[in-house]
Amino acid sequence: MSLEFGDQTVIVTGAGGGLGRQYALEFARRGAAVVVNDAGGSVAGAGGSDVPASRVVEEIVANGGRAVASLDSIATPEGGAAVVDAAIAAFGRVDVVVHNAGILRDKSLVKLDWADLDAVLDVHLRGAFYVSKPAFIHMKDSKYGRFVFTSSNAGVFGNFGQSNYGAAKAGLVGLSNVLAIEGAKSGITSNVIMPVARTRMTEDLLGHFADQVAPELVTPMVVFLASAACELTHECFSAVGGRYARVFTGLTQGWYAGKGVVPSAEDILVHLDEIENRDGYTVPLSTADELTALLPLLAQE
Ligand SMILES: NC(=O)c1ccc[n+]([C@@H]2O[C@H](COP(=O)([O-])OP(=O)(O)OC[C@H]3O[C@@H](n4cnc5c(N)ncnc54)[C@H](O)[C@@H]3O)[C@@H](O)[C@H]2O)c1
Known part of the structure; x- marks a missing residue:
């Protein structure tokens, strides 16, 4: 069986590099029209640039695919709505949202200041609401949709120095579970991916694992969860170095x-x-x- 996305529009947030870029390229290779969203800042979320998203769009188009760039920050309600509007304006529909955008402001709780809490919650958790609410409204009308939210072992299992990130990532599991329930009658599924991969976010942290955790190894699970063939909902999966496993409460x-x-x-x-x-x-x-x-x-x- 081949999982194609020929008549579908897929939004990938944070698709200018790392994991999101891999997802965007693979969705486009499978026929999807892709909204490549990326605000182009640093790992900590400073600054911005149109280069990462534009490059991925160029790459997709050069390979014969369909894509548009969205440079909006999903960390505001207006930015999230603009990403969905870009999908509708360019391709007339939205079938899949992969919320993948993320930043890091790691500090132990004692050293955490509120600006670092807000910045991380805004991108990971509030950003998920800002993109998924307008997309959900469209999906309810079309009676079809797929959400994939990006959590982390730091949130679900815990990790020193990541209270802001971990809380945001655990919150995404809660959001996904409720969307799975609220979307069930409308053909909308919602699942969570917990990746580990070598990207700019983790290159200094992975040590001897780095060579074995290519971001391409996460993509198959995300593409499956985003496909019409996936009837699973309300679930959460770890994808690390070619090992795919269910995580549950x-x-x-x-x-x-x-x-x-x-x-x-x-x-x-x-x-x-x-x-x-x-x-x-x-x-x-x-x-x-x-x-x-x-x-x-x-x-x-
Ligand atoms: N790499 C890992 O091992 C790992 C582990 C667990 C979770 N994750 C999660 O996977 C996702 C992708 O991370 P990555 O490793 O590819 O890192 P990355 O830094 O390469 O990618 C994140 C992307 O999100 C974009 N982004 C940040 N804030 C944004 C905003 N407000 N609006 C739009 N785009 C924004 C960045 O510009 C960047 O391109 C993140 O949510 C991250 O927390 C990664």
Whole structure:
């Protein structure tokens, strides 16, 4: 089976370099019309340039593909809306949003100032809202859409010195889960990618892993999640060095204190093994999933 995007328009934010560039080239190679969004700043988000996005567009067009550049910063509501407007103006529709734009302002919490918190939340998390809301409205009308949000092991698993980045990246999982639920009736799916790859963002951090984590190795998972063939939604995948794996939030069977019983903190300590025990865990896909599964337990006398 071949996954083609012939009549589709794909928005990739932060597509002027690194991972986003690889995604944009591959979507275009598979026939998509691509909006190559990139504001062209530094890794920390300083400055701006039209060069990165324009170069990727030139590369796509030189290969016979279709693409337009969007130089808007997705860190503002106007910028996010402008990216979606660019897709509609150039190609008349938007089928896929890969929110990939990102910056780093790493500092331990003690040293973090609010400007570094705001800058990181604005690009990764608020930016995701600013692009996905207008795109979602179009997708609901056309009863089809695919979202891929870029999270990180720093957010889902944690990493020293990345409280701002980690919180933003974990927030993207929350946004994706809710979009998956809100989009389900309209043929819209939403999933998350957690990449690790050698890019300008990570070149000084990867050490001996660097040679084995080419950004091209993340692209197949993102293209699959963005395709019509992907019926998965509400999921999260790690893609690192050619290993693709599902990441999920599980709920243990836990310990039930009993009807009408208000346990003490000491009771929690005594039952910690049951609370922590992963045997028979479930993976709820909504708040209702968690609560429905509780009903038989709560009904016990
Ligand atoms: N490289 C990794 O190992 C890794 C690991 C986990 C997550 N990620 C995430 O993957 C994504 C891509 O990162 P990368 O490694 O390719 O780094 P990168 O710096 O090469 O790419 C990020 C791109 O986003 C653009 N960008 C930044 N702010 C923007 C804004 N406000 N509006 C539009 N464009 C903006 C930048 O100009 C840049 O081209 C990021 O979200 C990053 O956090 C990367």
